[in-house]
Amino acid sequence: MSPRKTASQELTREIILEKARTQFVEKGFQQISMRSIAKQLGCSHGAIYYHFKNKAELFYAIVEVDFSKLNNLLEETIQGPEDDSTKLYNILIHFIEFGLNHQGQYEIMFMVRNTEVDSLSQTAANHSYQMFAQTVQSLSKKKLKIIDVWSAFLALHGFVSHYRGYVDNFEEAKLAAESHVNFIIKGLNG
């Protein structure tokens, strides 16, 4: 009722992100509304707009965090103790694993096309790809053509794009993923 809540109940970016994230992870960008988030927060949907410019910016803030985790994961893998061809295999698998275990995030980062999210996610996606490409190239036996690394990425992307929505997590598509990664490696080494 009152136009401002008492200090202990005030909204913060963090509390909004927390609640938004759970809904987002469950249902994806399109399916959840600012009003449904507000409802769970116990505030009016207008209040959220005080903390975030719009829906896209709110969701990008979520996505950002997870994608820096992906980047870390790639970096860790490359510095691990395994031999290079094992590492290469792991990189490819981990990319798929990330995509299927963070489907909403993956969607915004690599699939949403209209102007909504765009310029933000564009550069971030690019950064993730750069990291991927660099990693793959440094791990491969022979000097790879960059265009082949790009093809490998697109092939991974196809896998995630397809299975997203059909499976709930990586585990459910693990066998297919392993086989697909082997296919890609054949393409890289062939």
Added chain:
Amino acid sequence: MSPRKTASQELTREIILEKARTQFVEKGFQQISMRSIAKQLGCSHGAIYYHFKNKAELFYAIVEVDFSKLNNLLEETIQGPEDDSTKLYNILIHFIEFGLNHQGQYEIMFMVRNTEVDSLSQTAANHSYQMFAQTVQSLSKKKLKIIDVWSAFLALHGFVSHYRGYVDNFEEAKLAAESHVNFIIKGLNG
């Protein structure tokens, strides 16, 4: 004004499809509204619902036609005079070509996930894949594992999924497409 138009101005499924198609091809499923179609038709948006159950059904009717063209294209290719490895190459290229020259259709058929379109496009997409798989398998030198054919499809899908929205048509991505197809063939033959 009047609750029914004179005979010569009456709507038909065909006239609706025709106008809807042009908007659809230009902007895609999400971006165009029943009202914008109605506006171009010079009728109220309610009238369209007399001819089509809902937006999904209307757009599926468009998509259906184009996808039967894809299926024909695959069939023609397999019966052409070229040798098998050329045919295989052509099949893969043609799939990408179709996807990038019919981006809206491809989107509905292979990418839209929410319940809207679903069961309709699901079976049609499956049919298209079956045809693709069968064709690829019959053209390959060695007996392919079906899982590799699936990987090849996913790799193509990744290409189309990515370039959709960045290019307007196949021509603009032709070089990349050719290289990607070679990558896939290495995976199949490797």
Added chain:
DNA sequence: ACTTGTTATTAACCAATGGTCAATAAAAGG
């Protein structure tokens, strides 16, 4: 021609959605 029944269309309606904004009460600072 008149009557009757069918059919295609409209316009008003509904519930959501993303987004904006004046009003305002709580907090912070002097």
Added chain:
DNA sequence: CCTTTTATTGACCATTGGTTAATAACAAGT
């Protein structure tokens, strides 16, 4: 205690997909 800043509300907007009662145009029967 007064003033300014700040966070929130709730009413509003335009737009969307979809439904439905009312009704004019049509076709058929006589």
